[in-house]
Amino acid sequence: MNKKKICPHCQANMREQWIKLHLEKKIPITEIAELSGYHQDTLYIWKAKYLKHGREGLIPQSRAPHSHPNEYTNGVKSKIKLLRKQGRGICADIIKIRLKKRYDVKASRSGVAGFLKKEGLVNPKLSRRIKNKKKRVKKCKIHEPGQLIQFDVKYAFKSFADAWFYQYSSIDYLTGIAYGAIYEIQSNLEGILFTNSLLNFYPFEIKGIQTDNHATFTNRYVGYLKSSNPLNPRLHPFDLNCQKLGIEHYLIDKGKPAQNGKVERFHRTCEQDFYQREIFKDLNSARKKFRDFLYYYNNNREHLGLDGLTPLEKLKTITGFEKVKSLNP
Template sequence: MPHRNAPLSETGRLRLARCVVEDGWPLRRAAERFQVSVTTAQRWASRYRTHGEAGMADRSSRPHTSPRRTPTRTERRIIKVRVARRWGPARIAGLLHLNPATVHRVLVRYRLNRLAWTDRATGRVIRRYEHQAPGDLVHVDIKKLGNIPDGGGHKTLGRQAGRKTRSGAGYSYIHTAVDDHSRLAYSEILTDEKKHTAAAFWTRAQAFFTSCGITVQRVLTDNGACYKSHPWRDVLATAGIVHKRTRPYRPQTNGKVERLNRTLLEEWAYARPYRSETERRQAFPDWLHAYNHHRGHTALKGQPPASRIPNLTGQNT
């Protein structure tokens, strides 16, 4: 496709070429008529004589040969170091005695220029996916979180004083379900991660998704004991939901809910110095509502998860 300032489209080129080749116009007259140079008029006329209408299409400007391009053997060495050690361009360049700009250019060419796109354990490029419709897959996980003692922890009292109040505060377990397509989340702060607690959580989570017009088809979890239990199996089987598990020691497979766990720690759990666990828990519903309805999501082009749920508020029922 020609750029927006191009004087001739494919149709204009064809008209110019026909004026010269078929109607016998002089090149200068045709160039003046179509407001291009004589050289341009000659080029399109020559292509029309040789290739006909097909010659009016754009051609790649890539050269047939690139004598100064980095040798293939050197490119393979760069890729090998990148995959094996996950080093940046500067360190790779130092090892191979190359210019860092050359290394970066090779990594960009093979789409290895961002470490976030590669798996830290294997060095392989991460294959990202997103299901087509809400409910096709829901990610479920549990995050263990230390409780804040009354009066505040180390963020409020300081490291030394906070250490004295820490003992006996206990833990909370944040059970979370995230829809793969929309990133809509349902989450609860519960007292444990036992099988009956997890099963009861999913019953409420499914009711939430149903109220949003989402029919859950599959659920993805890790290999935790509660997700291998009979209560968990039965609650999914009763609803006709397929249960999928991640590969052992591969939390990246459940990455969408893992990323939400990190977000809620940064933007809610540790966002400000709370004076008690009760104060922090009271702030959680408002944060979760803001996440679903107002907070822009980078994977959704800056839109909140609610933008992908047409009937989230139930106004169309």
């Protein structure tokens, strides 16, 4: 007999017909077994279920186990839910790290991810399969904090007048310590003011800043080539400020934002974990909440790129910075 897959209710109807032949027509189970192709024991089981539960007892049930010997306890499950709720949608890897760090609970990444998916705590837009990226040789070797600070600007949020506010951001290449500020406009002045504020935030000397080729950072592609004296061109105000502060200004290649990848990734985190989750009354409230977010990001949020450490913990692993207690924006 062809036993191709059919819907559960259709299977129940078919089983009921075979059992009725035995109960109503008084046909022996042995003959029904020969006609149907099912084993006698199977037919006897169907008969018992039909007599006890009726047709509902003949509907096929899932054979998957209802529990697993290594299933998380209710206490661990509640901790995973709590970490997910408090952690601004953190991923399974970070939850695994925090379970070990805060509760001394050992869990696997796949186990946490499976539980989040089962409980409907995964954003379907983000739970896509990420293709393996090609391996890249690290050409830039940074050994000291402050040796290279990646610097960029992003659209923050719109005002009630439908005008954009701008977030200036920086992140240390080695420690992952991030800093940012929200401004009303994007211009040369804001870039200079933000650069000066970095000196008061970072607990180490800043030796180099890397930016893209936006007009607020450089006139290399719009001014240098058109200068009347290309060997001695008029420098951009951002370059002049960097020279005044003793900071080397590096530029990434045109059309290659991945070279500023750390600050671009920080912008994605800001968008997902801050701007899409907060409501602002005005610019001042946004600035206050953003400072709180920066404190959480640098002091409490673990980063997979730092082997599960927070930026503060990463900084403490470097000689000379063991006594730094917190990073306050």
